[in-house]
Structures are given as C-alpha cells and as structure tokens.
Amino acid sequence: MSQTIYPIGIQNFEKIRKDGYLYIDKTAWVYQLANTGSYYFLSRPRRFGKSLLLSTIEAYLQGKKELFNGLAIEKLEKEWKAYPVLHLDLNAERYSEAGALESILRRYLNLWEDRWGKDEREITPADRFTGVIRRACEKSKQRVVILVDEYDKPLLQAIGDERLQEEFRSILKAFYGVLKTMDGYIKLAFLTGVTKFGKVSVFSDLNNLMDISMDNRYVEICGITEKEIHTYMEDSLRELAEAQGLNNEETCRKLKERYDGYHFTEDSIGIYNPFSLLNTFAKKKFGDYWFETGTPSYLVELLKHTHYDLYEMANTETDADVLNSIDAASRNPIPVIYQSGYLTIKDYDAEFGIYKLGFPNLEVEEGFVKYLLPFYTNVSAAKTPFEIGQFVREIRTGNYDAFFKRLQSFFADTPYEVITGQKPERNTELHYQNVLFIVFKLVGLYTKVEYHTANGRIDLVLQTERYIYLMEFKLNGTAEEALQQINEKQYALPFYNDNRKLFKIGVNFSSETRNIERWIVEK
CATH class of the missing domain: 3.40.50 (Rossmann fold)
Structure with a gap:
C-alpha cells in the first residue's frame, strides 16, 4: 500500500x-x-x-x-x-x-x-x-x-x-x-x-x-502528462486498478477517456486535469470531481444571452485570434468556453490557421451537458440523472411512445425569455435544437448516437443492442414529411443486413406550441 x-x-x-x-x-x-x-x-x-x-x-x-x-x-x-x-x-x-x-x-x-x-x-x-x-x-x-x-x-x-x-x-x-x-x-x-x-x-x-x-x-507547465503519471504515480495506478477490479491497461484507458485530452496548442501531447486525476487516485474511484466543485454560471448566461447553437459549440472551428482573446464587446461565447476548459483543440488546419474544437474528455462532455439541461428545460438538476436514465431504459426496451411523451414534457413550460428577442421564430428553432442536442448527447453516453442539424431539421440515428432508430425532426412541417425524407434519402440503407429491429420515426415540432406535436413510426 x-x-x-x-x-x-x-x-x-x-x-x-x-x-x-x-x-x-x-x-x-x-x-x-x-x-x-x-x-x-x-x-x-x-x-x-x-x-x-x-x-x-x-x-x-x-x-x-x-x-x-x-x-x-x-x-x-x-x-x-x-x-x-x-x-x-x-x-x-x-x-x-x-x-x-x-x-x-x-x-x-x-x-x-x-x-x-x-x-x-x-x-x-x-x-x-x-x-x-x-x-x-x-x-x-x-x-x-x-x-x-x-x-x-x-x-x-x-x-x-x-x-x-x-x-x-x-x-x-x-x-x-x-x-x-x-x-x-x-x-x-x-x-x-x-x-x-x-x-x-x-x-x-x-x-x-x-x-x-x-x-x-x-504546454506541460500546469496539469499532468501521461509520462508524469507513470513517473510519480505508478503505485497509485496499481491500487486504483485493484480497487476497480480492472487491469492496468484498462485503468489507464479509463483515466485517459475521462480526464485526458486537453490540448493547448496544435499537435501537442494531451494534458490530464490534475484535480480530477488526484481525486481519482486518492478515493480509488472514478468520478466527476472537476464538476463537483461548481461550474461557473457565467457560461450558461453567455450561451443563453447570445442564443447560441449548442450543436455548433461542439463542432466549432475558429482561429488563434478568437481563441486567444475575449473582446468585452463580443457576443461570441466560444473563447470563454474554450479558455474555461470546456472545449479544447482537437485538430488544426495549418494552411488556413483554423482550429477545430471539441470536448476534451468524457468528464467534461457529460458534466457540462448535464449542467446545461435545467437551464434549457423545466427539469431540475436533481431530477436530471433520473430523467436521462428513464430515456435510456425506454430506448433499450423499444418503448418509443414513452420516450417521446417524456421528451414532450421537457419542452412543456419553456421559459418565455428563451424565445424573446429580435428573431423569436429563430430562437424557438434554436431552443428546440438545443434541447434535442442536450438530450441526445446524454442518451449517447449509454447508446450510439449520430446527430446532424440543418435549417430547422434534425436527422438522428440511435442504436442500442436490440434496436435501431432513424429519426427525422422537422420544424413546422409534418411528421409524414419527416418520415418521407427518411425513405427518400434512404437513411435505412446501411442497416438492411442488421439483425436488430429498425424503427423509422418522423417527428413534427411546432413553433406555435413550442413542442413536439406528433410522431409517426414505420417498423
């Protein structure tokens, strides 16, 4: 010991x-x-x-x-x-x-x-x-x-x-x-x-x-590198593996997945979050330690104030001038989110000097998206894990009706300020896209999710052990049109030889009621 x-x-x-x-x-x-x-x-x-x-x-x-x-x-x-x-x-x-x-x-x-x-x-x-x-x-x-x-x-x-x-x-x-x-x-x-x-x-x-x-x-002046883990904490690594019933290789992989992944320049080595890493070794247990110390509310205020598209946030591209500095008059929340550690450099295009950003690791992705949910829906922070657990159970058992009814309850009683501003219809569209982004990001921690968004519509593939769901969400269209699009674009083609049960689901979202109005399913 x-x-x-x-x-x-x-x-x-x-x-x-x-x-x-x-x-x-x-x-x-x-x-x-x-x-x-x-x-x-x-x-x-x-x-x-x-x-x-x-x-x-x-x-x-x-x-x-x-x-x-x-x-x-x-x-x-x-x-x-x-x-x-x-x-x-x-x-x-x-x-x-x-x-x-x-x-x-x-x-x-x-x-x-x-x-x-x-x-x-x-x-x-x-x-x-x-x-x-x-x-x-x-x-x-x-x-x-x-x-x-x-x-x-x-x-x-x-x-x-x-x-x-x-x-x-x-x-x-x-x-x-x-x-x-x-x-x-x-x-x-x-x-x-x-x-x-x-x-x-x-x-x-x-x-x-x-x-x-x-x-x-x-790059290495703050935080912990993989080399430093093995130099200073090899015994701790062994003890964590033992406590978790894992071998050393599995433990290293889980540590990397949860706490590594910070890149402060292009092509640099990954840096581990030191606070989460040390807590994991001390308690011999994986946890969301960085998030337990509190997420700054200014980030959510900034996202809501700027009516920001969360899908864009997780797939954003920008240059060094934007990343390096926050202009007090700017309405772009990305530099604050990047510098606060919720996004990091994932890739770099040297020809154009463009950085691609994304979540650094699982702890940040899961923690940040969970934290956002109560600010965009009427679900309290205390109930978030329960609601997500229910979503996952409903998807795993093929109970899509219960899933969509639960999703409807997320949109009910949307705070009025969400759709106010110069472009209320655009803000309504953004709100529904943001809620779906948060829900499916969280569901995606337990199932496989592919998610695309463009011009008032979202197409989504959701896979579990027994089921595949192909969903098309349309704003102010009809559920029939959404289903027709799945068939016309042949979204099901890659899954024809798959043994799992396939559901094609067309969904209509109404900006008037600010909720999911109807869904139809083709099995």
Missing part, C-alpha cells in the same frame, strides 16, 4: 514540500521563465494548478533553496537571490458589487505598505501600487516580483452586467498598467487567469506581456 499524500486543494508550494505531499516537478519551467523573460500571462482552466505554479515561483524567487532539494531547479540555480514579492490573489472574493474590487486591492496594498512603507499623497490603487513597487525595490536593493492569481475573476463574475464590468475594467486597466510604467523596478511579473480579455480591455496597454497560454514550450 503506497503512502502517497495527495495535495488536493493545496496550492501552497512550501506546505506541499514541508508536509510530504506528492509534488510533480515543474521547476525546470519555472527556472526557464524567470531567467529568459520578465512579463508573462498564462491562461488555464480553473483547478489546473495555476495557483501552485505562482506559489512555486514565489518560493524560488524568495530564495528558499531548502524547499527545492531533489528538484530539477536545484541543479540549474547557482545564486538563490531573494527578491521582494508582491502576490495578489483575486480568487477568494465575490465581485457582485462595485466596491468589492477596490476593497480587496486596498487590503493587499495595506499589507504591502506595512512592509515597504506608505506615502499619504498616493490615493488611487494604481498610485499606491506604483509607490509600493518603487519603495520595495529601493529598500531591498533588488527588483520586485509581481504575481497576480486569477486576474480576471472580477471581469468574469460581472460578465452579464456591462456597467459593473466597465467599472472593474477601468480600475484593473489602471492598476495593471503600472507594470509597464514601472518596468525598471520589476524583475518578473506573472499574471494567471481563466480568460484573456483583449482589445478595449485590461491588456490593451500591456503590450510587453508574453502570453504563454498557447506556447509549445510551456
């Missing part, structure tokens, strides 16, 4: 090293960062090790040599100088009102001024920050290290409130702008966050900031 202690929820490097927690050595990258540049930005999803990375940089640049015994940096660093460090963590606060951001900045500025001195003439947060940097450098005779954890938390929490977001933006723009004006006093500045707000936002003046979010050299 291994005695590995997993650092779940522990983001302090010194505590991890002193208390004997598992540490996966990322210090070679830390040394490279600190000795080859001055200003960095890194975007990674939440719970991906960004805070631990900053804590590691802090310990290194404070000269705490004893914490790095046996790590890669021990052989690289010869001098171990101690620099003054100003570490700002914006993660812990709730930014629901205007004063919240200024309050947390005041708290940190007070602490730094207690250490490095104060000038009463400095009033604004930006002025005080400037003064602290200058005094810290002059008193220590060393340039200053500035670390900002989750720089974007206030902006993300205010994503649905343009007035509040504008207020936060103007405060942060001036505050972070100090990094450029005080260049001569700064040894290293490192900002982390989930997203990168660009153009008219906080980074517009920080053109000296190197963004390493999509930089091949630093």
Whole structure:
C-alpha cells in the first residue's frame, strides 16, 4: 500500500514540500521563465494548478533553496537571490458589487505598505501600487516580483452586467498598467487567469506581456502528462486498478477517456486535469470531481444571452485570434468556453490557421451537458440523472411512445425569455435544437448516437443492442414529411443486413406550441 499524500486543494508550494505531499516537478519551467523573460500571462482552466505554479515561483524567487532539494531547479540555480514579492490573489472574493474590487486591492496594498512603507499623497490603487513597487525595490536593493492569481475573476463574475464590468475594467486597466510604467523596478511579473480579455480591455496597454497560454514550450507547465503519471504515480495506478477490479491497461484507458485530452496548442501531447486525476487516485474511484466543485454560471448566461447553437459549440472551428482573446464587446461565447476548459483543440488546419474544437474528455462532455439541461428545460438538476436514465431504459426496451411523451414534457413550460428577442421564430428553432442536442448527447453516453442539424431539421440515428432508430425532426412541417425524407434519402440503407429491429420515426415540432406535436413510426 503506497503512502502517497495527495495535495488536493493545496496550492501552497512550501506546505506541499514541508508536509510530504506528492509534488510533480515543474521547476525546470519555472527556472526557464524567470531567467529568459520578465512579463508573462498564462491562461488555464480553473483547478489546473495555476495557483501552485505562482506559489512555486514565489518560493524560488524568495530564495528558499531548502524547499527545492531533489528538484530539477536545484541543479540549474547557482545564486538563490531573494527578491521582494508582491502576490495578489483575486480568487477568494465575490465581485457582485462595485466596491468589492477596490476593497480587496486596498487590503493587499495595506499589507504591502506595512512592509515597504506608505506615502499619504498616493490615493488611487494604481498610485499606491506604483509607490509600493518603487519603495520595495529601493529598500531591498533588488527588483520586485509581481504575481497576480486569477486576474480576471472580477471581469468574469460581472460578465452579464456591462456597467459593473466597465467599472472593474477601468480600475484593473489602471492598476495593471503600472507594470509597464514601472518596468525598471520589476524583475518578473506573472499574471494567471481563466480568460484573456483583449482589445478595449485590461491588456490593451500591456503590450510587453508574453502570453504563454498557447506556447509549445510551456504546454506541460500546469496539469499532468501521461509520462508524469507513470513517473510519480505508478503505485497509485496499481491500487486504483485493484480497487476497480480492472487491469492496468484498462485503468489507464479509463483515466485517459475521462480526464485526458486537453490540448493547448496544435499537435501537442494531451494534458490530464490534475484535480480530477488526484481525486481519482486518492478515493480509488472514478468520478466527476472537476464538476463537483461548481461550474461557473457565467457560461450558461453567455450561451443563453447570445442564443447560441449548442450543436455548433461542439463542432466549432475558429482561429488563434478568437481563441486567444475575449473582446468585452463580443457576443461570441466560444473563447470563454474554450479558455474555461470546456472545449479544447482537437485538430488544426495549418494552411488556413483554423482550429477545430471539441470536448476534451468524457468528464467534461457529460458534466457540462448535464449542467446545461435545467437551464434549457423545466427539469431540475436533481431530477436530471433520473430523467436521462428513464430515456435510456425506454430506448433499450423499444418503448418509443414513452420516450417521446417524456421528451414532450421537457419542452412543456419553456421559459418565455428563451424565445424573446429580435428573431423569436429563430430562437424557438434554436431552443428546440438545443434541447434535442442536450438530450441526445446524454442518451449517447449509454447508446450510439449520430446527430446532424440543418435549417430547422434534425436527422438522428440511435442504436442500442436490440434496436435501431432513424429519426427525422422537422420544424413546422409534418411528421409524414419527416418520415418521407427518411425513405427518400434512404437513411435505412446501411442497416438492411442488421439483425436488430429498425424503427423509422418522423417527428413534427411546432413553433406555435413550442413542442413536439406528433410522431409517426414505420417498423
């Protein structure tokens, strides 16, 4: 039995090293960062090790040599100088009102001024920050290290409130702008966050900031690689396999399927979600650990606000400019969803510079789609697993009538705001497509589903052990027309030699009643 202690929820490097927690050595990258540049930005999803990375940089640049015994940096660093460090963590606060951001900045500025001195003439947060940097450098005779954890938390929490977001933006723009004006006093500045707000936002003046979010050299700086699993956690892997009654190969395959698959550049190795992986090893059980810590509601607000087609989200193509930056005025939710870790790079067309995106792994796909269901239907989050279980049972037993009646209940009492806006008919169509996308994505976790959508219609193939369903959904057509299309387009042709029972089902969805009106079945 291994005695590995997993650092779940522990983001302090010194505590991890002193208390004997598992540490996966990322210090070679830390040394490279600190000795080859001055200003960095890194975007990674939440719970991906960004805070631990900053804590590691802090310990290194404070000269705490004893914490790095046996790590890669021990052989690289010869001098171990101690620099003054100003570490700002914006993660812990709730930014629901205007004063919240200024309050947390005041708290940190007070602490730094207690250490490095104060000038009463400095009033604004930006002025005080400037003064602290200058005094810290002059008193220590060393340039200053500035670390900002989750720089974007206030902006993300205010994503649905343009007035509040504008207020936060103007405060942060001036505050972070100090990094450029005080260049001569700064040894290293490192900002982390989930997203990168660009153009008219906080980074517009920080053109000296190197963004390493999509930089091949630093792909492995946060998260865990397959090689690292085998280097640091081979015993844990064996114990998990034993607990689950699997062999090592099956266990590795299941870990990969559930938690691997993050690609932050084209053609890069897959990165595992560290939070989910460590929880799985600690509890010796596969689970949706990343989702249990809460999904940001701003994502759903953004999807609903922009009337976004979820089918497009799971099959989207875009370029690096879109992925890299969030324009505060943009109505495209894809950069936020990508940078938040719900989509990742699946493929890259080098000729046109186009990235194809998709869900990174099963945990994210299942968790995100389950999370969306209550926001698009009248089904509560607590009832979602039950409803999906019923759908799957009905499909497996060939009870299509019960299946469609259940689906009708999902559309009943659709919230009015779903179809309001400039194009209510288009929004109704989108809503019905989005609900079907969510339902069939979830059903597809247990059965085989092929799903296509175009111009007010959806065609769908659903396969179980005993049955094959060919479905055509039409908006404002008739069920007969939908069935006729299945026959005309010969959707059943690939299954003629299949022993399973085949159902062809034409379905009509009415925008007037905002529900499935009728379905007819040909066996």
